[in-house]
Each structure stands twice: as structure tokens, then as C-alpha cells.
Amino acid sequence: MGRISCGNRALVVVAAPAGPYIYGPQSLRETLVNYQYGSGPADVDEFFREKKSWSKVKDKIVGDYINCYLKTVPKLGRPILIVDAFAGPGRFGDGTDGSPLIICKAMRHAANRSSCLFADVSAGHRAALEENLSEYIEAGVCDHPYEDCERALTRAIEMGSGSTIFFYLDPYGIRDLEFDIVKQIYEREIKRSTEVLINFNFRTFMRMSGNWGFGDSASEVARKVKKSKIETVNSVMGGDYWQRIVCDPQLGKIEREDAVVNAYLERVREYFKYGYAIPVKERQEDEVGIPVDELAHYHLIFGTRSSRAVMYMNDVALNALDPYLRQFKDGLLFDFTPQRHLPVRRDVAKNAIVESVSERPLKRPEIYEAVIPRFFMHHKKKDYRAMVDELTFSENRLFADERAIKRRGQLNDEVRLSAKPWRV
Ligand SMILES: C[S@@+](CC[C@H](N)C(=O)[O-])C[C@H]1O[C@@H](n2cnc3c(N)ncnc32)[C@H](O)[C@@H]1O
Helix, strand or coil, rough: EEEEECCCCCCCECCCCCCCCCCEEEEECHHHHHECCCCCCCCCHHHHHCCCHHHHHHHHHHHHHHHHHHHHHHHHHCCCCCCCCCCCCCCCCCCCCCCHHHHHHHHHHHHCEEEEECCCCCHHHHHHHHHHHHHHHHCCCCCEECCHHHHHHHHHHHHHCEEEEEEECCCCCCCCCCCCHHHHHCCCCCCCCEEEEEEEEEHCCCCCCCCCCCCCHHHHHHHHHHHHHHHHHHHHHCCCCCCCHHHHHHCCHHHHHHHHHHHEEEEEEEECCCCEEEEEEECCCCCCCCCCCCCCCCCEEEEEEHHHHHHHHHHHHHHHHHHHHHHHCCCCCCCCHHHHHHHCCHHHHHHHHHHCCCCEEHHHHHHHHHHHHHHHCCCCHHHHHHHHHHHHCCCCCCCECHHHHCCCCCCCCCCCECCCCCCC
16 A cells, blocks of 8 residues: 655555456556545545546547557657646546546657646646656656646647647536637647647537427427526537527437537537547447447547548547447347448448549558548548558559559558559
């Protein structure tokens, strides 16, 4: 058992009996953290006692993507800054890492010129965060946490004017995501790389926009919307366009979720070339019978100007959602994948591949970057690679520039592919 201080309180770190099932130094399952839980200023919220299964899905997306990010963006030759503006205490009571530790460990692993900036409005969380990040603060990887997201965002934009910046915004609800504040990020100089990942909580949106139910009539929804925190929701959504959607009697539960999220994405796409929503969903282990597609716990809104970033996030998101999506197929006689999660048919994706090289020959990675943004979260990169092989070697619809081929019958990333045969 170890003891670390947290402000004027003590955090007790309990080492569970080491068993044969704990693998590797990355596993923190052996450490339980006994924060003082509660809602007082020095406490840690109950939320952090144990990481929920859907938060694990979210954190897998954040961690896997940050790892890719830190491998790629150094090529831009700029300092790298990662901002986690709703950081939490850094570690959950069950010993698992929160986003700040996930980010700092990825940075240590990548060992490049990067730093991060954290904020949390709760004094108790900041105190715990300071403790949990102490080695990174000492090493100069990050500074002491800021007191609120607004200050952190402003500071990041000021100090990182020439930097490559990734913003992670993970509030409890949506109230703190005021569009005008978030917009500061979107409006960063276009020449600099800026990416955002925002946790948009549709369930909170529903509550704040009137707590309407899916069985409510259109007039009932309209009445509830009127009584809701309409101005707050308008300021989060960056307009009142959402009201038309929630009051539309034609839309069912799932369609309404999709329509609200897509409309919000349209706002994000005014600033970013690419904007996508990744639904955070987990497999229902205890469910019997055919699984039912449900509302997402939340959506991670991803904004970027880089098609390469889209390509990485595509695979990261599909890997994280894989257990959820597999439940509609695994052990079932038919494929019950819900319509909205069905990938585009392979023949359609193949046509898009051929179309991508119609103007000029492209190398394989360029093809992925042309096609994946059109079909985000449909197929993984390795599936496109297989399609390119089929188009080249079986279907004669792609033609390889033989000069770059190293092994007969095998493509590599340097080979250009064309829709027309090459002249020799
Ligand atoms: C969902 S939790 C973040 C969890 C964290 N990303 C993780 O993975 O461990 C949201 C956090 O935002 C903090 N928070 C709420 N309002 C805030 C604000 N205006 N500025 C900064 N932090 C805020 C809360 O205290 C809470 O710790």
C-alpha cells in the first residue's frame, strides 16, 4: 500500500494482490485509488470511482488516435500541443487512466517535441490531477492545470499560434460547449494544423431541449422545447436549427439522433474540411435475442483539415466499435447490422477507387486518402488495400506502373495506379 498526498488530503493507493492475470507495466488494474468522493470543492466526483464500459470505448478511441497523431504530425515540423480542457483527476478510482494520463503516456512513448495543457473547473480534480501528473509536470511535458476550459483554450491559442494543436473537449454534458467559445479553435489560422475531438452528449441535449419523449406528439415536443433551456441549447448548437428537427413528427428516435448530430456536424464543417461523428456504443453482454440498435452514449465529433487524419481515425473508430457491430452478426443466422451502420457495398467502394485515379495516377496511400473521407467508418484501410489488389490483379480495372514494382504480382505504397494501361 502506498500513500500520495493530494492537496491537504491523502490518497490511498492500494496494491491488489498481484495475480497471474495482470499483464505488463501498462496495466494499472493493480492499483485502486481511494479518492475522497463527493460534490464538495475538494472532492472527486463519483463519476470517477470506476470507469464505465462506454468510457472505455471512448478512451480507446482517444488513446489510439493520439498514438497515430503523435507519429504523424511531427512531420509538419512544428511544436505539438495537446489540449484536454475537461481533464478530470487523471485517473479513475479503479486505477484505470483518465484522458490526461492516456495523453501523457502516449507522449512519453512518442518521445517528440510535444506538450500538453489541461484544465478542470473542480479544485478537487485539479489537486488529484497534479498528483497523478507529477512526473510529467516535473519533466516539463505539461504545466499545472488551468482552472477552466475557457482559460485553457485561450491560452493554447495564444501560446500555440505556430503550433500543431489537438483539442480534446470532454465535458459531462453540453452546456460548456458554447459554440462561440469552441469556434475560437475552429478559427485558428488555417495554415496551422488544428484538430478537435468533442464529446457531444445527445442524451443531455435531449434533456436540455425539453426532455421530450419519443412517444410525444409534435405539439407536445414543441411545448416542451418552449419551456426548455432554449437559449443555452441555441448557444451550444450555434443556432436554433435543431428546433425544427426535434419537432419534426416524421422522425423516429434514431432518425432524430442522426439528424441532430448531422446538423451539428454541418456547423463544424463550416470550419473544417472534414467533420464526422463517431458514436460511442458498447456491446450488450447480457442481452438475449437479437440486439437492438440504441442511442449512442455520446458522439465524438471529429474535425480536421487533413485527409490523412481521417484515414487514421477511420480505423481507430472502427476498431473501437468492432465489438458493438459484431454483436449484430456473431452467432446469428443472418446479419442484423442496422441500416445506419452498414458499410457501403464493396462494388460501390471499388468504383470510388477507380474514380479516384481517373484524373491522374495515384499511389495506394493517396487512394485511401481520397476514398476514406467519402465513406468514413465503412471499411478499414486493409479492406481498401484488398480491393485495390482485386481491381489490379483480378479485375483489370486498375493498372500498376510496373517500374516501381519490387516483387512480381505484389503492389507496394510507391507504385502508382492508373485507370488506363501504362504505355511502355
Ligand atoms: C467527463 S469528465 C472528463 C473525463 C476525462 N476526460 C477523463 O477521461 O478522465 C468532465 C470534467 O470536466 C470538468 N469540468 C466541468 N466544467 C468545466 C469547465 N467549465 N472547465 C473545465 N473543466 C470543467 C469536470 O469537473 C469533470 O472533471
